[in-house]
Amino acid sequence: MxxxxxxxxxxxxxxxxxxxxxxxxxxxxxxxxxxxxxxxxxxxxxxxxxxxxxxxxxxxxxxxxxxxxxxxxxxxxxxxxxxxxxxxxxxxxxxxxxxxxxxxxxxxxxxxxxxxxxxxxxxxxxxxxxxxxxxxxxxxxxxxxxxxxxxxxxxxxxxxxxxxxxxxxxxxxxxxxxxxxxxxxxxxxxxxxxxxxxxxEAAGARVPLHRVAALPGIATVLSVTLLLLLGHQVMYTYIAPFAEHVGFGHTGLVLLVFGAATVVGIWITGVLVDTHLRRMLLTALATIACALLALGLYASSPAVLLLSVALWGAAFGGAPTLIQTALVDASGPVNADVATSLQTTVYNAGIAAGSLTGGIVLEGAGAGALPWTALPLIAAALAVVAAGHRRAFPVRRPAVSRPKTASPPTAHALSRVPRS
CATH class of the missing domain: 1.20.1250.20 (MFS general substrate transporter like domains)
Structure with a gap:
């Protein structure tokens, strides 16, 4: 009716x-x-x-x-x-x-x-x-x-x-x-x-990037973005030769497990990001670090390989959304678009440097060295978040008003989201 x-x-x-x-x-x-x-x-x-x-x-x-x-x-x-x-x-x-x-x-x-x-x-x-x-x-x-x-x-x-x-x-x-x-x-x-x-758009309407980059907390958030993408890309770009190295020839299954896990991670992040951003980001980075450690030590076991990839995927699926939210908190709504453009550049720099580093390690030390190359980078990102408790990743976030029609954060609203 x-x-x-x-x-x-x-x-x-x-x-x-x-x-x-x-x-x-x-x-x-x-x-x-x-x-x-x-x-x-x-x-x-x-x-x-x-x-x-x-x-x-x-x-x-x-x-x-x-x-x-x-x-x-x-x-x-x-x-x-x-x-x-x-x-x-x-x-x-x-x-x-x-x-x-x-x-x-x-x-x-x-x-x-x-x-x-x-x-x-x-x-x-x-x-x-x-x-x-x-x-x-x-x-x-x-x-x-x-x-x-x-x-x-x-x-x-x-x-x-x-x-x-x-x-x-x-x-x-x-x-x-x-x-x-x-x-x-x-x-x-x-x-x-x-x-x-x-x-x-008129060229004069663009907000200068250097003013946004100088805001407190922005550099810290961007450094975490860079470290996360470096560590992730070292491993993700060369997941196929790594899987072959440990005797698991089904690269498509590994990528499917990773991709499906990112959906779970994004869903969980969408539910909790507004109330537990700092805690969730620390948990996500720690989970990625533990997954890389397991891949370095026990990836010859198919069960450990797939479980570690699933944990890695779930944690990485939510991490970029958490970082982007922290960036907007630090920049304020007025400067959010400009800050996100800075993150786009850093994001792509991380992808380029990470895949380059992984390729050099692969050709020099072999696929078995990839997790040990990625792990220190993720650990460094975890340390930066743990230390950035004032401006970049505060224990209590500033109040953020949300339109009632807005949807929860979704897929990498990353993550390569950052790319806006």
Whole structure:
């Protein structure tokens, strides 16, 4: 039964979300994460086809992240005055071209150049997606719209990368990159059809980055971001050769366990982040450290390997959301967007340096040394959080008002979320 509002009432129903357009942006986020991280699950196959060691294929992840790190701020600033939808479509076309070259290339140098170009597209896209979603809905629906878009990250991590690895087992890794090319081209049509166009921004409206970076607590939060990503990426980029090293040849299963665990971690974080941020972040980092210790000592046991990966995935799934929330607490709502752009740069620097470090360790000391390389970095992040109890990670957080329509934090609203 429908009940009519009282006579004279000014209450109006909340406008419906532009779901089709938001799902298009969600799929764009999914495609970007798949393009960036898929080589981590395809190392042996790509290395054999390109006639290079496994570590060199890991550098394809490094190159992508490094290009994204270097291009995000200057390219976004240069294109800020242009209409938003053509810029987004241009990034998607760029992804399609780069993935097509990767699928067809038989030369490592050409593949590496394609990955650099894809990283540039990724840096530009991540600077746009969250802001684009926020402009598509009224203020009271922004939280839910952003949650829908960032869900593409979780879908890629928990389902996309494992499914891509399994598909590569059946049809070859080139088929997977060809499929990503098709998805990007279909997205161009979808975005043109369902995502509204918006004008560009005036260059003078940008808040100077150095003023936000100097706020108390910001540098501490960014240092934890860097250390976490360094330690994580040393291990995650080379999970395939590590699994083979310990005698477990089912990389797709390892990635599936990790991805599924991130969903659990994100859900738990969404429930508790507002009341137990500091305690949860300490617990997450300690859990990752314990998982790495177990991988270093007992990974030859399949049960220990999968349990450790599950704990690692659950802890890492929530950690970036916790760190981003701490960053917004330190910067204040007014400066949150600028602070998050700084975190995006640091995030990509961590990915690039972590995958580079892991590749050097893999080629020099072997896969067995990877957990012992990652463990001190995570321990350092844990120490910084434990010491940062005043400005960056206080025992009691400042009061944060939330719109009643906002959804709980979701998938890496990271985590590569940081990428807004």
């Amino acid at each position: 429908t009940v009519a509002p009282p006579v004279g009432s000014t209450t109006t129903p909340a406008p419906a979300l532009p779901l089709s357009g938001l799902l298009a942006l969600c799929t764009a986020a999914f495609t970007a994460v798949m393009t960036e991280l898929l080589p981590a699950g395809l190392l042996p196959r790509m290395a054999a086809d390109l006639s290079v060691p496994d570590g060199r294929v890991g550098f394809l992840v490094t190159g992508y992240a490094l290009a994204s790190f270097l291009a995000a701020i200057p390219l976004t600033a240069a294109l800020r005055g242009l209409p938003r939808r053509p810029v987004l479509i241009g990034a998607l076309v760029g992804f399609a071209c780069c993935n097509a070259v990767t699928a067809l290339s038989s030369a490592y140098a050409l593949t590496f150049v394609a990955r650099l170009a894809a990283g540039v597209m990724g840096g530009l896209m991540w600077a746009m997606l969250v802001g684009y979603a926020a402009r598509m809905v009224p203020a009271e629906r922004r939280g839910r719209a952003i949650a829908i878009v960032l869900a593409g990250i979780t879908l890629a991590l928990s389902l996309g990368v494992p499914a891509g690895t399994a598909l590569a087992d059946a049809l070859g890794w080139r088929t997977v990159f060809a499929l990503l090319t098709v998805i990007a081209l279909l997205l161009v049509v979808w975005v043109r059809w369902r995502v509204p166009g918006f004008p560009g």
